[in-house]
Amino acid sequence: MSESTHRTDPTFYRSAADAIAAPTEQLAYVVAFDRARQRPDALTVVDTDPDSATYGRLVGWAELPTVGDELHHFGWNACSSALQHEGHDMGHDGLQRRYLLLPGLRSSNVHVYDTHPDPRSPRLHKTIAAEELAGKAGYSRPHTLHCGPDGVFLTCLGSGEGDGGPGGIALLDHSTFDVLRAWETDRGPQYLAYDAWWHLNQNTLVSSEWGTPAMVEDGLVPELLLGGEYGHALHFWDLAEGRHRQTVDLGAEHQMVLELRPSHDPDETWGFVGVVVSTADLSASVWRWFRDGEEWKAEQVITIPAQPADPDDLPPALKPFSAVPPLVTDIDLSVDDRMLYVSCWGIGELKQYDVTDPAAPREVGSVHLGGIVRRTAHPAAPGEPLAGGPQMVEVSRDGRRIYVTNSLYGAWDDQFFPAGTGSWMAKMDTDPQAGGMTLDERFFPHGEDWRGLRPHQVRLQGGDASSDSYCYR
Template identity: 80%
Template sequence: MTITDPTFYRSPAEAIAAPIEQLAYVVAFDRAGTLPDALAVVDVDEISDDYGRVVGWEDLPTTGDELHHFGWNACSSALMHEGHHMGSDGLQRRFLLLPGLRSSRIHVYDTHPDLRSPRLHKTIEAAELAERAGYSRPHTLHCGPDGVFLTCLGGAGQDDGPGGIALLDHATFDVLRAWETDRGPQYLAYDAWWHLQQNVLVSSEWGTPSMIEEGLVPELLLGQKYGHRLHFWDLAEGRNLQTVDLGSEHQMVLELRPSHDPEATWGFAGVVVSTADLSASVWRWHRDGDGWKVDKVITVPPEPADPADLPPALQPFGAVPPLISDIDLSVDDQMLYVSCWGTGELKQFDVSDPSGPREVGSVQLGGIVRRTAHPAAPSEHLAGGPQMVEVSRDGRRIYVTNSLYGAWDDQFFPDGVGAWMAKIDTDPSAGGLRIDERFFPHDTDFRGRRAHQVRLQGGDASSDSYCYR
């Protein structure tokens, strides 16, 4: 196997020292499903005349996909895996896979030869995903040892579940099979990540398609029916080893961020809301003897609010829940970023001691009640809030977008959520957050679509797992 891609880094330190990103890829979707969703390319080179502008745009050939999470076909973990092949040039971080959370289609875009003009390479239809893996509603993907791991929320055909992981071929992107061989008690799905050196995969839970696609269902939330467990698996065998219940009141265990240190055995999971008090939380998993233990290390309380200022879904509670919808861990494992979409806040925690995070920075944008403006447009009250968060490899730049999921946007921001992307600067050692006033693609820049996730040229803090120290 020949590997020539310079964006495959042997260690976190090598990734941090690599050239910084000049482009960001952003998926944008049309809530109505009448316009095609799109892959936008944003110039993030601070000395460029196009800085902060959308410089590339590719419409999907279909409608109604609702692009959500997406990712690269390959990352630094390929340095440890065998069996990868992409032709004479070897395996490269070249293709972006764009799953449609509503359509179950996956569009594959080639970023070569022009990084600003990705071109459609292949479309994987929902029927192939269902027939070969037994899944639907693809969500999150990572390049792994046996193929591209693709988490899915739903089962095939009329089956609402169980959700799980489909494997795709590294080179052809054909759907190979379901990854699990023994799922144990796992039924709900959301995210999956791993500790490669420990041969352990970790997965989390949201809900089946019927539980999420029309918005948050109060009866399910108060009945504590959404996901509240973490699952630990044998990565090579696809076998469930252990399931840890965080407590049924801790509803919707979503994003997983394992340590980037390949020898480490800990990571963080974000929990959207507690039915006990509307707080949100972050939990740390870590090795405990032969098994795994999970502890709550961050709690973010709700904020009291006048019911008249709240959307109908929240008026009975008289408060704004933080709604932690994303977290991201810097490549050096020193800073954790926590998106509080409901209150419109991005929090920064020093996690040099992962068992005792310490808040060192915060910025506000949007929010259900606050509607905090961006400094580039101080008269515009923003809807949405910091939602998906992506951190540059060197830890100096944080990118956020404001849309969570179409039906949930509408539920919590019934007057419209708009579309915006922001960049926040930080000192990766001391902390502290500063909104970049020059960078604010929004609304018409996204051509009537909502902005969701960001991927950075050459990889980012949530793209890669590293094999060596």
């Protein structure tokens, strides 16, 4: 084979330290969707180079060929986990961090975009039809994906038939993007699905729970919430065999166990998961999972209380409670495993915790933007109260820049911000060692910059804190 075939993609990093030392991102990819389902969703490109004349502005826009997808989470076809393959020093022959896979949460289609040769102009490469996903893997409603050592792991909320479960993981080839099969060989008691990630060196996959499509399609259903029917457990699996090994139930009051952030250090055996709400008091929480001998356990390490509010300031769903729940909807762990970022979408706050002792997080920073009641404005537009709040959060590899977008999920947006969420993206700068966050006043694409679409998840050029798994220390 030619030398070029064998050359490892320079954005595949052997260790977290290598990723931290890599060149700074120049672009951010952001998916944005049309809540009205009248126009195509889009993969957009934002300039993140502070020395550029177009810094903080949208510089690329690729419309989907379909309508009504509701782009939500998305990710790369390949990343640093490719280095775990046999012959790992070379990586996969010709494999590159090149393609972005965009699942449609409502359509069940997956659109694949090529970021080469011009990273500002992604081009449609392939569409994986909902019928292929259902026929070959038995799943629908793709939600989250991670590039793994054996392919792309695509978590799905529903089965291939109707709007029920079980949800699970479809395995895709990360070169051809063919749907290979359902990843699970023995799912045990697992039925609800949401996120999945892993500890590569421990041969362990962790998965979390939200609900079936019927449970989430129209937003948060009070009867299901108060009945403890949304997901409230973690599942631990044999990564190589796809076999369920253990369930850790956090308790039925801890509803919607969502984003998983395992330690980046491949020798560690802990991680964090965010829980949206407690039915006991409307608080939100973050839990640490960890290995204890041969078992996995979980403990609550962060509690964020609800805030009292005048019912007249609340949407109908919250008026009876006279309080605003924090609604922790995303978390992100810096690549050095030092800082944890927690999005409190309901109260309009991004919190920063020092987790050098993961069993005892310590809050070291906070930024307010938007919120159901507070509506904090951005300093770049001080006269414009914001709706939505910090929701999806992404951290640069070196831990110095944090990016957030404000839309959660169309049906939830409408419930909690019935007058509309608007559209915005913001950036904070931080000291990755001491903490503390400052809003970047130059970076605030908002309003008509998004052409009526709502921005959701962010992926950074060359990788970010929630993209890669590392195989070496």
